[in-house]
Amino acid sequence: MASIDSMNELLVDELRDIYDAEKRLTKAIPKLSKKATNDDLRDALDQHLQETEGQVARLEEAFGHLGEKVRGKPCAGMRGIIEEGNEHVGEDYGDDDLRDAVIIGSAQRVEHYEIAAYGTAIAHARLLEQDEVVRLLEESLEEEKAADRKLTELAESVVNLEAADAEDEGDEGELALVGASVSRGRQSSSARPRATASARGKGSPASAGRTGGRSRSR
Numbered sequence: 343m344a345s346i347d348s349m350n351e352l353l354v355d356e357l358r359d360i361y362d363a364e365k366r367l368t369k370a371i372p373k374l375s376k377k378a379t380n381d382d383l384r385d386a387l388d389q390h391l392q393e394t395e396g397q398v399a400r401l402e403e404a405f406g407h408l409g410e411k412v413r414g415k416p417c418a419g420m421r422g423i424i425e426e427g428n429e430h431v432g433e434d435y436g437d438d439d440l441r442d443a444v445i446i447g448s449a450q451r452v453e454h455y456e457i458a459a460y461g462t463a464i465a466h467a468r469l470l471e472q473d474e475v476v477r478l479l480e481e482s483l484e485e486e487k488a489a490d491r492k493l494t495e496l497a498e499s500v501v502n503l504e505a506a507d508a509e510d511e512g513d514e515g516e517l518a519l520v521g522a523s524v525s526r527g528r529q530s531s532s533a534r535p536r537a538t539a540s541a542r543g544k545g546s547p548a549s550a551g552r553t554g555g556r557s558r559s560r
């Protein structure tokens with residue numbers, strides 16, 4: 343294989359790697375989306391699929407600016423991340439929310455890998471004063487970051503523990519199943535911790551709040 347002996351060649355090589363990664367993702371993201379249950383998660387994945395197709399086009403434009411052929415070079419990293427994601431998502435989950443949580447985790451691994459790859463390529467394009475390439479790559483980098491932020495937001499909202507349990511057990515079962523610490527803790531987080539601690543009463547005031555969870559086992 344030819345050696346890479348200039349920063350320009352290195353940049354082209356990096357772009358070929360990213361190009362391959364993005365092309366893989368245009369096939370992988372729809373599979374994740376199909377397995378997702380939550381509407382917002384599906385929408386986010388579908389939207390990012392469209393962005394990914396645009397990113398492929400931007401890379402093709404970047405090759406043009408550099409006077410290089412549009413060509414990918416197998417990205418072993420992305421291949422592995424996609425493979426691992428498919429493995430995890432394919433497990434049996436007792437609840438669809440749990441699978442959604444795994445899909446989010448897999449997608450965020452993808453985004454972080456892309457963010458790293460674009461960040462390095464942008465630095466190298468900047469060194470080479472390839473302003474137009476920098477601009478194209480930065481546009482894609484911003485989309486990757488926004489996708490990652492959206493996934494973080496979904497990670498905190500998609501899995502609804504109380505609703506998941508309520509589906510199985512009905513409303514009364516919900517309280518019993520979710521348990522005192524989770525559901526009461528949520529309702530009372532602003533007002534009641536101190537009252538709870540003093541209602542339990544035993545022990546020093548300072549330690550009562552912090553060790554409150556343990557007192558359930560008495």
Ligand code: FE
Pocket residue numbers: 364367394397456486
């Ligand atoms: Fe991408």
Ligand code: ZN
Pocket residue numbers: 359360363416417418419420
């Ligand atoms: Zn790669």
Ligand code: FE
Pocket residue numbers: 390394452453456485486489
């Ligand atoms: Fe992405």
